[in-house]
Amino acid sequence: MKGLVLGLVTLLVLAQAPRPASAFCGFYVGKADAKLFNQASQVVLVRHEERTVITMANDFRGDPREFALVVPVPTVLERGQIRVGDRALIERLDAYTAPRLVEYFDPDPCAPPRAVKLLAPGAAASMRRDQATERARSLGVTIEARYTVGEYDILILSARESAGLETWLRDNGYRLPPGASRVLGSYLKQGMKFFVARVNLAEQSQLGFTYLRPLQVAFESPKFVLPIRLGTVNADGPQELFVFTLTRGGRVEPTNYRTVRLPTGMELPAYVKEEFPNFYRAMFAEQVRREDMRAVFLEYAWDMSWCDPCAADPLSPGELRQLGVFWLPADGPGDRMRGPRPVDAFVTRLHVRYDATRFPDDLVFQETADRTSFQGRYVLRNVFRGEAGCEAGRRYRESLRTRAEREAATLASLTGWSIEDVRRRIGLGGGEPPEGSPWWRRLFGEPPRPGR
Amino acid sequence: MNTLAVPSGKTLVAPAAAPPPAPRRVDPRLYQIATLAGLLGYGVLALGLDVQPATAAVTLAGALVAQGAGAWATRGRFDPRSALISGLSLCLLLRTSSPGLAVVAAVLAVASKFVVRVRGKHVFNPTNIAIVTMLLLTSRVWVSPGQWGNAAVFAFLLAAAGGLVVNRAARADVTWTFLAAHAALALVRALWLGDPLAVPLHRLGNGALVLFAFFMISDPRSTPDSRAGRVLFAILVALGTHVVQFHLFQTNPLLWSLAACSLAVPSIDRLLPGRRYDWNAPGIGRAPERSLP
Secondary structure, three states: OHHHHOOOOOOOOOOOOOOOOOOOOOOOOOOHHHOOOOOOEEEEEEEEOOEEEEEEEOOOOOOHHHOEEEEEEOOOOOHHHEEEOOHHHHHHHHHHHOOEEEEEEOOOOOOOOOOEEEEEOOOOOOOOHHHHHHHHHHOOEEEEEEEEEOOEEEEEEEEOOHHHHHHHHHHOOOOOOOOHHHHHHHHHHOOOEEEEEEEOHHHHHHHOOOOOOOEEEEEEOOOOEEOOHHHHOOOOOOEEEEEEEEEOOOOEEEOOOEEEEOOOOOEEOHHHHOOHHHHHHHHHHHHHHHOOOOEEEEEEEEEOOOOOOOOOOOOOHHHHHHOOOOOOOOOOOOHHHHOOOOOOOEEEEEEEEEOOOOOOOOEEEEEOOOOOOEEOEEEEEEOOOOOOOOHHHHHHHHHHHHHHHHHHHHHHHHHOOOHHHHHHHOOOOOOOOOOOOOHHHHHHOOOOOOOO | OOEEEOOOOOEEEOOOOOOOOOOOOOOHHHHHHHHHHHHHHHHHHOOOOOOOHHHHHHHHHHHHHHHHHHHHHOOOOOOHHHHHHHHHHHHHHEEEOOHHHHHHHHHHHHHHHHHOEEOOEEOOOHHHHHHHHHHHHOOOEEEOHHHHOOOOHHHHHHHHHHHHHHHOHHHHHHHHHHHHHHHHHHHHHHHHHOOOOHHHHHHHOOHHHHHHHHHOOOOOOOOOOOHHHHHHHHHHHHHHHHHHHHOOOOOOHHHHHHHHHHOOHHHHHHHOOOOOOOOOOOOOOOOOOOOOO
8 A cells, every 4th residue: 555655665776886876875775676776976065064955966767666765864854954956056066076188289399389278178077644653653763754845755754773763664665775774773873863755756747857856955963974874785886976065164074084186187198088088987996996995085176266277167156055055145136147256165076986894984074274276187288290390399209209108107007007008099009118118028018907 | 450551551440340331211202203203204105194394394393493492481401302292293183274373383382381280290292282272273274084094004003002112111001091991982882883893993993093092192291190090091081082072073082082181180190199200211100109007
């Protein structure tokens, strides 16, 4: 009966995978055979003093009846503390902070120096209520509140103990993975409530959205924590999470994990332009491997007032306000036309690949006073193809091979790609190690890379 | 009495049956300076700590100048060792984008030794009180406990423990009691919450904790004089850390707890007296012998 209403949710597949959106702090419910492949979660955390606004975006593409999100929250949330956000704004923030490729064209070596700079923007990348409440109470579960917000039905649950909560969730169509009960119990004892959301199909069809919009919650709590433990229970591979923080002070960093800056500023072979997304994925994977998957990566830290180069236009104060930046005013008429203006907000983009072994604890953050600008930025230098018959031109052409070798080595080292493949791609000849390399390498060839 | 003739023609007198000179002890602070400097190098090169060379230089200079001024004002002898330890510790722990604030912190650290005393003894660990004061006074400084990571801890622990055994044995009690109490509290909490062991182990493996236990809480000049007092003190600091972390949800619970518990040290010393620490004769602070009845 209630199964019909709740969409016959029978099985649970955990959020696990790489790419934008999912169950950083909760899990999806779905049919096991549906083979739901959750993409990376994106979370926007806005924080000043103890006021926090969290926007959780997911790229869930399965049957909406199979979607459910369970998130521990520090307080009981009122109806007014929950709203549905705008996915386009998260996409804008993602694009604005994404690692970027910058392209330069070598000048004519025979002409007086004048650099031309071009920017290639970064690729980013009704059950009967009384009865239900009664049943809940008998299990020690309290339905603190029940709201319909946009296309979501939302419950705020508290419970005396995890067994009751687990039974209640199972009764209501959630199939919990083994191990979830333990984590639920831990959160309960820490005084957390549970925010449970799923899709109200009637509302969704009325609203006409074909995708699930982000959920946004606002609350006050001294805890500056992103609960990630529920999402790692039973996940059969590492998960991917992007955290965007917007603060007044400076960069945000985890206090219980190391933060590592993504390598930046390198010159790469020009062909990377065609495969920048591949490059970024490979480089990230390689950096994660080098840190033994024990670090959180800083990909961007910048004052929201400007950018250089801009991978996307900075967000207007009104747009930031919609993302939860509560200290900014709403846009007035025509404000968006006026272009970038100084805004009192600092953005940090953190990227983490995690599993339960290397990241057993939730992410605890702090805001620092560090306002140093940082971005993941990669440089392409296009060769001058003109005549250049002068002496400087000759020297320039001679320097190109060394430069190409250097760029190939950088690319191979950053991504873990085989240097031979890279050299072949840029026309340096595959098998031949470069001239400057040690004699033994020319004799034995390239050694196999460790760990692959 | 034997005499020895030497080529210069002078005569040396060999003392007969004189007691062999006591083996000269190397001041423990020199080991500490070397270890801290090594950690700073390791932190900057291997862990990518955000330490600007200019900031580090002015921090050390600030500490030394303050020490000089303090020595002059108190008509004492200028001894750079303790100031260097405070300066290096600040370089390791305190982050700021303003070199001026780093100097203020260094001066505060050294000044606390001269100014904040009870019965002639330091109340606070200089680095600890400087960091806590700066955190209270300005939002432009921070501490990055996560940057020490968890993987490097083993090597770290080894180096630190080795240093401790050799040099600071006189204060090992406070370090080990603190670590034991802290670990016990973390494990009890995990048992109560039903958390897997990985959660408390992750917290205990943090490099910042090791740094704190071996180089800050063990400061002989601000810990209680008697062994019983130090054990009590270490347990108090562990309890305070737990409260700050899990009930107040503040960052840097170790630093806040140590600063708060240091206020209790004069009372602990009165309750459980011991002999005052002397750098030249490190001892565990047994109470002066009393005549037996």
